[in-house]
Each structure stands twice: as C-alpha cells, then as structure tokens.
Amino acid sequence: MAATDDSVDTEEAIMRATYRAMCTHGYANLTMQAIADEFDKTKGVLHYHYDTKEDLLVAFLEYLLDAFEETIAVDEAVAPDDRLEEFIDTLLFGPPERSTFDHWELTTAMLEVRTEAPHNAEFRRQLSRNYETVEATAVAIVEDGIERGVFRDVDPEGVATLLLAGINGARIYQVTLERDDVAERAATVLRSIVREWLCQESN
Structure with missing residues (x-):
C-alpha cells in the first residue's frame, strides 16, 4: 500500500527528531524518550512506526x-x-x-x-x-x-x-x-x- 502524505510527513518528522536528539545526546545516550522529546507527538507514535529503537536507527x-x-x-x-x-x-x-x-x-x-x-x-x-x-x-x-x-x-x-x-x-x-x-x-x-x-x- 502506498504511503499517505500524512505518514510521509510523520516519518520525516521522526527522522528530524532523531537527528536532533542524536546531536544533543550522542548515540550512546540516545533513547526513544529522548527522540520523543524532540517530537511533537507521543513516544507511542514512534513505536507505531518502529517496533524498536534498533528499527528506528536503521531507518535513520x-x-x-x-x-x-x-x-x-x-x-x-x-x-x-x-x-x-x-x-x-x-x-x-x-x-x-x-x-x-x-x-x-x-x-x-x-x-x-x-x-x-x-x-x-x-x-x-x-x-x-x-x-x-x-x-x-x-x-x-x-x-x-x-x-x-x-x-x-x-x-x-x-x-x-x-x-x-x-x-x-x-x-x-x-x-x-x-x-x-x-x-x-x-x-x-x-x-x-x-x-x-x-x-x-x-x-
């Protein structure tokens, strides 16, 4: 199924939030919560798109x-x-x-x-x-x-x-x-x- 514009926008926002969190905390201290703190949605949205932090970081x-x-x-x-x-x-x-x-x-x-x-x-x-x-x-x-x-x-x-x-x-x-x-x-x-x-x- 093709991705909707909303899903593309959300994934782009997640990637940018991950980037900001990594620049702030470094890889070793990067957590899903740290990424969520840079994101205008809840941590649950991250887990909806990526099951684990590992999955998210591979996409990142x-x-x-x-x-x-x-x-x-x-x-x-x-x-x-x-x-x-x-x-x-x-x-x-x-x-x-x-x-x-x-x-x-x-x-x-x-x-x-x-x-x-x-x-x-x-x-x-x-x-x-x-x-x-x-x-x-x-x-x-x-x-x-x-x-x-x-x-x-x-x-x-x-x-x-x-x-x-x-x-x-x-x-x-x-x-x-x-x-x-x-x-x-x-x-x-x-x-x-x-x-x-x-x-x-x-x-």
Whole structure:
C-alpha cells in the first residue's frame, strides 16, 4: 500500500527528531524518550512506526545516507579536474547551499553511527552501499578525465581510495579534535594532488 502524505510527513518528522536528539545526546545516550522529546507527538507514535529503537536507527541511517548522497551529485558538463575538486570540497565541507542539516553536525552524527557498524550487520550493509556510491562517483570522474586527456593514465580505483581515505580521515579529526583547520589543510593537499600529480600538464 502506498504511503499517505500524512505518514510521509510523520516519518520525516521522526527522522528530524532523531537527528536532533542524536546531536544533543550522542548515540550512546540516545533513547526513544529522548527522540520523543524532540517530537511533537507521543513516544507511542514512534513505536507505531518502529517496533524498536534498533528499527528506528536503521531507518535513520538510511535517511542520513540518502541525504548525504544527494550532496555528491556533480555536473558532468564541468571539466573533470574542476569536478574532482568540487567533489573533494563537497565531501569535506558540504555543498555550497544546504539548509537541511548543518554539515559538521551531520558528520558527527554519522561518525557516531559508524562506531556501531562493527557490531551491527545492517549498519555495515548500508555504510558499505554508501561508500561504494561515493567511490563510484570518484572513479567515474577520474575515468572521464583520463579519456579526455586531462588526467594521467592512472588506476582510477586507487585514486578514489587515496582521496576518500584522506577526506574521511580529515572529517574524523575535524570533529574529534579541538582544531578547526584540519579539513581546510586536507583540502589544500588533496587539491594539489589533483593539480600537480593527476593532471597531464603537471608532467
């Protein structure tokens, strides 16, 4: 049966309430009551839609990943080198225009969920899907750059792994250390990899 507008609105409200509760309490202290406190309906409504907190958090992770994946869309008309730099900046800092979530709050929420993935097969499955989507985007940009003669003839998967490892590491350090310059410094290095190593004219 198709979902009604009211049910979609309620589920969206539950996801946003879960997001706010996680930002306030963290994953370890997140409870159904804490989520209900951020919601304009009773805890019973949460249990009507999700039998357990685990069910809710699985849905919440999928919601976060869908929101995240919407941000990495790139304009294929843009030159591959510019597109790859835009991809790096979007992953590190969020898209230029975003009103749904604060980028660093979302990064922190995702980090907390990721810490549970070694113990939760569904979390691992969804995070693996997310990584594969992001990786495929990076690989496609590099492959296009090679075909156009913009990039050197390199291993696209290897480049994607290098870039994503640097980006993910920088995001983790940014939200866990008392420093606010890690992402910007990482962006500078990763952009230089694109311009000074990957691009043909750098040879």
